[in-house]
Amino acid sequence: MSSRPHTSALLAASVALPALLAQVSLAEPARPSPPPKGSASASASSAAPVPAPSSLAAEIVVLHGSNTGEGIDPRIGDMPQLQKPPFSAYNTYKLLSQSRIPLAGSKPGETKLPNDSVLQIALKEALPEGRFKVATSVKSAKGSSFLPLLEVTTSLNERFFVAGQSYDNGVLWVGIRLVK
Amino acid sequence: MTRPPTQLELMQFADGELDEARAREIERHLAASAEARAFVSSIGTLGDLIRDSAAHHAADALDVSDAVMSAIDSALSAQPPAPIAQLDEARRQREAQSARKGATLLALTLAAAAALVIWLNVAGRDDAAVEHGPVAQPSAVASVAQLPSDEASGGDDGTAVDNVDFGERLGAIFYVPTGVKSAMTTVVWISDDEASQ
Numbered sequence: 001m002s003s004r005p006h007t008s009a010l011l012a013a014s015v016a017l018p019a020l021l022a023q024v025s026l027a028e029p030a031r032p033s034p035p036p037k038g039s040a041s042a043s044a045s046s047a048a049p050v051p052a053p054s055s056l057a058a059e060i061v062v063l064h065g066s067n068t069g070e071g072i073d074p075r076i077g078d079m080p081q082l083q084k085p086p087f088s089a090y091n092t093y094k095l096l097s098q099s100r101i102p103l104a105g106s107k108p109g110e111t112k113l114p115n116d117s118v119l120q121i122a123l124k125e126a127l128p129e130g131r132f133k134v135a136t137s138v139k140s141a142k143g144s145s146f147l148p149l150l151e152v153t154t155s156l157n158e159r160f161f162v163a164g165q166s167y168d169n170g171v172l173w174v175g176i177r178l179v180k
Numbered sequence: 181m182t183r184p185p186t187q188l189e190l191m192q193f194a195d196g197e198l199d200e201a202r203a204r205e206i207e208r209h210l211a212a213s214a215e216a217r218a219f220v221s222s223i224g225t226l227g228d229l230i231r232d233s234a235a236h237h238a239a240d241a242l243d244v245s246d247a248v249m250s251a252i253d254s255a256l257s258a259q260p261p262a263p264i265a266q267l268d269e270a271r272r273q274r275e276a277q278s279a280r281k282g283a284t285l286l287a288l289t290l291a292a293a294a295a296l297v298i299w300l301n302v303a304g305r306d307d308a309a310v311e312h313g314p315v316a317q318p319s320a321v322a323s324v325a326q327l328p329s330d331e332a333s334g335g336d337d338g339t340a341v342d343n344v345d346f347g348e349r350l351g352a353i354f355y356v357p358t359g360v361k362s363a364m365t366t367v368v369w370i371s372d373d374e375a376s377q
Binding site for chain 2: 080081084085086087133145146147148149150151152153154155158159160161162163164165166171
């Protein structure tokens with residue numbers, strides 16, 4: 001057996017291994033995020049709650065992925081992820097909208113998506129080292145829940161995506177990131 | 181006494197990739213272990229779920245697993261075969277290629293299994309949805325010049341999924357390399373079943 005690493009195997013492993021790691025974190029939903037390297041330990045996570053910046057907001061970008069062969073909207077800018085699975089399932093990406101939802105305290109904010117579903121987002125907790133726990137949900141236009149609940153721990157300017165809603169012969173990719 | 185199979189070996193067993201001797205040992209283990217049987221069975225169930233999802237989206241070519249396979253096929257086919265000088269060399273290359281494909285399939289199986297485990301973990305949960313209440317109004321949609329580059333992203337800690345409830349839908353979590361250091365972009369994918377119903 002060859003010991004030489006192979007691009008395709010690495011590609012698939014890049015999907016598999018982090019997903020398995022994610023499963024571990026799902027198995028312990030209450031587990032605090034790991035302390036960053038060099039930080040002081042467990043006592044940091046048990047410290048008093050960290051106040052969230054009053055100017056915190058969620059930046060929402062809505063991309064439309066389709067296979068119409070038109071390439072990537074230049075307004076999207078440099079996003080190499082679009083060339084990698086699962087983004088690469090689509091060869092055309094258009095930027096549909098960009099908006100900001102102020103996150104005042106734990107009060108949820110919401111925005112309507114192009115397919116009339118509603119994205120709701122709430123800041124659950126400010127964590128040490130500039131990390132934030134955020135809850136998101138998506139309700140379809142018919143009132144049913146498309147995504148009942150997604151809770152993530154993220155940092156400022158770290159964009160994550162919620163994708164899969166069908167729209168206009170393609171799919172919506174909703175990018176969310178916290179900004180000041 | 182034979183050693184108990186690892187999860188990887190159980191996945192390989194489900195995929196028919198083990199040698200006969202080890203496969204027989206694992207068959208004996210499965211006969212005695214309900215937990216191992218359930219695990220192997222879940223691998224098969226995942227395959228069914230992915231096939232169902234692919235069927236739903238076939239018309240629009242929206243199947244993510246197909247896209248992943250396609251990308252891997254492209255990567256494989258992008259490597260032109262080297263000139264072969266000797267029969268031994270040809271055999272060695274064929275075996276190496278076979279091993280690489282095996283590794284790819286194993287990694288894909290891992291990905292699929294991870295997606296299933298995540299889905300199974302969250303499907304039964306009864307977590308409350310995001311609390312509804314007075315909502316902050318988003319600011320007006322800004323005119324978009326260009327999105328800020330992801331190079332401006334924060335640290336390497338990435339976005340960790342703490343909890344996800346896909347409800348009645350099939351979902352998966354992807355961590356996509358951004359190309360910037362070791363940073364990853366988290367993608368939560370939910371299949372839009374309603375669109376195909």
